[in-house]
Amino acid sequence: xxxxxxxxxxxxxxxxxxxxxxxxxxxxxxxxxxxxxxxxxxxxxxxxxxxxxxxxxxxxxxxxxxxxxxxxxxxxxxxxxxxxxxxxxxxxxxxxxxxxxxxxxxxxxxxxxxxxxxxxxxxxxxxxxxxxxxxxxxxxxxxxxxxxxxxxxxxxxxxxxxxxx
Numbered sequence: 001x002x003x004x005x006x007x008x009x010x011x012x013x014x015x016x017x018x019x020x021x022x023x024x025x026x027x028x029x030x031x032x033x034x035x036x037x038x039x040x041x042x043x044x045x046x047x048x049x050x051x052x053x054x055x056x057x058x059x060x061x062x063x064x065x066x067x068x069x070x071x072x073x074x075x076x077x078x079x080x081x082x083x084x085x086x087x088x089x090x091x092x093x094x095x096x097x098x099x100x101x102x103x104x105x106x107x108x109x110x111x112x113x114x115x116x117x118x119x120x121x122x123x124x125x126x127x128x129x130x131x132x133x134x135x136x137x138x139x140x141x142x143x144x145x146x147x148x149x150x151x152x153x154x155x156x157x158x159x160x161x162x163x164x165x
Contacts, residue, residue: 064130065130065147065148065151068114068129068130068147069145069147069151069153071116071129071130072105072114072129072130072143072145072153072155073153073155075103075104075105075116075129076105076143076155076157077155077157079097079103080095080096080097080103080104080157081095081096081097081098082095082096082157082158083095083104083138083140083157084096084102086138086140091106091107091108091109091136092104092105092106092107092117093105093138093143093157094117095157099120101118101119101120101121102117102118102119102120103116103117103118103119104116104117105117105129105136105143106126107133107136109136111131112131112132112133112134113128113130113131113133114128114129114130114133114136114145115127115128115129116129130147132147132148133145133146133147134146134147134148134149135149135152138157141156141157142154142155142156142157143155143157
C-alpha cells in the first residue's frame with residue numbers, strides 16, 4: 001500500500017463524482033458552522049463572566065464603604081461624647097468617651113486611610129476603618145468624610161472644642 005501524496009490525493013479528488021464532491025463541500029461547511037457556533041457560545045459565556053465579575057466587585061466595594069460609614073457613625077455618635085482637639089489640617093479629630101478615654105479619628109492623606117484612634121491610658125493604638133478616603137475634614141462642628149470622590153458623609157459632632165492643635 002503506497003503512501004498518500006499530493007498527486008494521488010489530487011487524482012482521487014478529480015475522479016470523484018459530483019455527489020461525493022457535494023458531500024465534501026457540505027461536510028466542510030457543517031464543520032465551519034459548528035466551529036462558528038462554538039466560538040459564539042464561548043464568547044457569550046466569557047462576556048457573561050466578565051459582567052458577573054465586575055458586578056461582584058462593585059457589590060463588594062459598596063459593602064465595604066457602607067460598613068466603613070457605619071463604623072464612622074458609631075465612633076462619632078456613640079463613642080465620642082465631645083471633641084476635645086483637632087488638627088488645623090484636619091488629620092486628627094480626638095474626643096472623650098463616656099469612660100474617660102480618648103477616642104477619635106486619624107487620617108493619612110497620602111495613604112488615603114482613616115483609622116479609629118483610642119487611648120485608654122494603658123492601652124493606645126489605632127485600627128483601620130477604611131481605605132480610599134479622598135477627603136477628610138472637621139471644621140469645629142461637622143465631620144466630613146468622602147470615599148472615592150463618590151460617597152460623602154457629613155456628621156454633626158456636638159461638644160466643645162477645648163483646643164486646636
